[in-house]
Amino acid sequence: MAGAEYSKFKDLTFDDFRTMAKDATLSRNEKIGFPDSYRDGYDDAILDNIVRLLPAIAGKGKTILDIGCGCSKLAERIIELGEKHKHTLLMADSEEMLDLLPKSKAIRRMPGLFPDNLSIFEPYRSKIDTIIVYSVAQHIIINNSLYHFLDTALDLLIPGGALLLGDIPNISKRDRFFSSDQGVAFHEEFTGTKTKPDINLLSLKHHKIDDGIIFGILQRYRNFGFETYLLPQPASLPMHNRREDILIVKW
Numbered sequence: 001m002a003g004a005e006y007s008k009f010k011d012l013t014f015d016d017f018r019t020m021a022k023d024a025t026l027s028r029n030e031k032i033g034f035p036d037s038y039r040d041g042y043d044d045a046i047l048d049n050i051v052r053l054l055p056a057i058a059g060k061g062k063t064i065l066d067i068g069c070g071c072s073k074l075a076e077r078i079i080e081l082g083e084k085h086k087h088t089l090l091m092a093d094s095e096e097m098l099d100l101l102p103k104s105k106a107i108r109r110m111p112g113l114f115p116d117n118l119s120i121f122e123p124y125r126s127k128i129d130t131i132i133v134y135s136v137a138q139h140i141i142i143n144n145s146l147y148h149f150l151d152t153a154l155d156l157l158i159p160g161g162a163l164l165l166g167d168i169p170n171i172s173k174r175d176r177f178f179s180s181d182q183g184v185a186f187h188e189e190f191t192g193t194k195t196k197p198d199i200n201l202l203s204l205k206h207h208k209i210d211d212g213i214i215f216g217i218l219q220r221y222r223n224f225g226f227e228t229y230l231l232p233q234p235a236s237l238p239m240h241n242r243r244e245d246i247l248i249v250k251w
């Protein structure tokens with residue numbers, strides 16, 4: 001079952017992804033922490049949503065940073081778009097993951113765990129138009145401080161630049177959804193069983209992002225002069241009913 005299959009990809013660290021990148025038995029989706037059933041056929045819809053929220057990507061000659069870019073078809077589509085629009089693409093991930101990306105003159109490979117590898121970004125400080133952090137937040141809170149990660153990334157943006165913290169699995173949103181009749185019906189259809197979703201609203205959720213973290217991010221960066229927006233995902237995305245996006249804009 002897809003839900004059970006996804007559970008083996010939870011709580012993954014940077015080193016776990018390095019190991020998975022070298023595992024020839026895994027598909028490209030599995031190497032980045034998703035069963036194929038969660039990502040196959042969705043790459044164009046995901047990219048469309050990213051471009052909708054980060055319109056600079058549709059411009060020409062921009063400098064774009066993709067942190068935790070992975071090696072899936074989505075990364076390849078971003079590279080194709082970068083080539084088409086003559087962008088400079090800074091693709092940040094482990095060496096093992098970056099080695100799986102196609103060769104492209106548009107790419108600057110930025111190996112290492114961000115922001116521990118900050119020194120290689122010094123030439124780009126305050127010069128990056130757009131930062132993509134997609135399906136990564138849930139792993140940052142295991143490896144690092146999410147606030148330290150965002151503080152450091154936002155320092156790299158130009159005035160008017162934007163960071164997308166996208167595809168955030170919000171456990172509070174998930175629990176609200178699966179507490180509803182609609183959520184129960186979705187769970188039964190998705191799993192092919194009559195089992196009920198596993199929900200315990202009062203339990204401490206280790207390594208999970210919840211409403212407290214979501215709204216803390218929105219408030220923190222507004223306090224520092226940024227604009228922040230909490231955005232629903234379109235229904236065309238595979239986990240829109242339990243994930244959401246945060247857009248942070250630097251004035």
